[in-house]
Amino acid sequence: MTVRTRFAPSPTGYLHVGGARTALFSWLHARKHGGVFVLRVEDTDRERSTAESVNAILEGMTWLGLEYDEGPFYQTERFDRYRAVIQQLLDEDKAYHCYCSKERLNSLRVEQLKNKQKPRYDGHCRDRRDSPSGSVAPVVRFKNPPDGNVVVNDLIKGRVVFSNTELDDLIIARSDGSPTYNFTVVVDDMDMEITDVIRGDDHLNNTPRQINILNALGAATPAYAHVPMILGADGQRLSKRHGAVSTMQFREEGFLAEALLNYLVRLGWSHGDQEVFSIDEMIKLFDINNVQRSAASFDREKLLWLSQHYIKTSDRAHIAHHLSRHLGQLNVDPTTGPALVDVVDALRERAKTLVEMAQTSAVYYRGFKGYDEKDASKFLKPEILGALTDLQERLALVSDWTAEAIHQVIQETADAHGLKLGKIAQPLRVAVVGRAVSPPIDVTLTLVGQERTLEALDKAQIYIRQREVGPT
């Protein structure tokens, strides 16, 4: 039997990291077993579902590369099917119309809470035969078995036993006839022949109800795997209104999708001491049975570390491609300076995100406005003027502008003036990029280019002379 998993988000917001991880696990599980990954949009709540949310979720999945094999299926397009199954249940006396008013339900609930009981429907209409012609439009409730146990053999949590006496007759169709969540999931998982249901563990409590409905329908029960929640850095559950950021937000912040994926897969799952996983390795090594049973906290620092790792090790053209997007957001035109791949090579070891890389590489395309004050006053000093002038003359003579050639010239100049390399490299750095931090000075000069380097040196000398005569 081929493995079939599904990711079933409800389009009431963007795709956040918790959902993304659940999707990743489902996808991985399907891929590992050569199975099928289905995407299903659970939009039966028409009040809150929006097309924008659907797009946001699809966009997030695409960015992460979690491609689905079937779907997306929309539950709102399957209402006929749900109606038919509800009718079938009604015909077989496995469901019934309930005419209880919301007021009655509410007072029942209040009463139960007062008696320290779990609030649940008391089965008032379960055996009624009449259909009152009153004003209350009926809902349809499922006849849950009154006793016995339901056992869930969860792939992650292990064996979990629920007593039917804890369950009540849940509503499967609202008074307007529309089906509810616990019912549509069951019908869909059955129709779509889902073999492995992988979802957040907030659904563990729904599972016995769903199994009961599945049984009533004579359908086989799939395997279940309930993955723990992701908590925020404060230990609180991550939710849309509490710290959960959109998956796409990570792209905006300059993370590579592979870094996020790697971070997510290690959140709750591990393979010995291994920290870095390529997509292929994840597929090969991932095992749903090895997923942690407890919740995990989201740690941005570690994500940042992985981000840096991928920036450091990924193909230069790949990074350049994604970097250009962030450069664009800074209104930097990458065609006005050094080749992007060279900038990537120079900066990849000193950027944790692409946004950071874009910011520090901007200077190679549009120059800089003014010197960093502290750095200028520390390095652009009169005593270095002679060496700088000499250096400029020597650099002007360089015919092949390579890091090696540049390095040799700088070293020679330093030697000629009895200076250590750093003594001349720092002033040069400030002259050329405006501050005392940049990649190795020879590499930096290749990025800046010979012409602009010489110009920068002119300005630096002018600056130093002015400073010399100016008031201190």
Added chain:
RNA sequence: GUCCCCAUCGUCUAGUCGGCCUAGGACACAGCCCUUUCAAGGCUGCAACAGGGGUUCGAAUCCCCUUGGGGACGCCA
């Protein structure tokens, strides 16, 4: 309140049939080394089995209780 789940360094985790654990790795943090800046890299350090009972020759690993987190209890999904 009732039911369900969970519990190893600050964080992610290793620890699979109890002994190889004076509990390992990674992130973060601190120090040192390297060094033309910043990084990167190397080395070292800091730091945990929630508590209490059992079972056993022996428990982080099994059982129970307590405590602490989380979840569910909707005509939301």
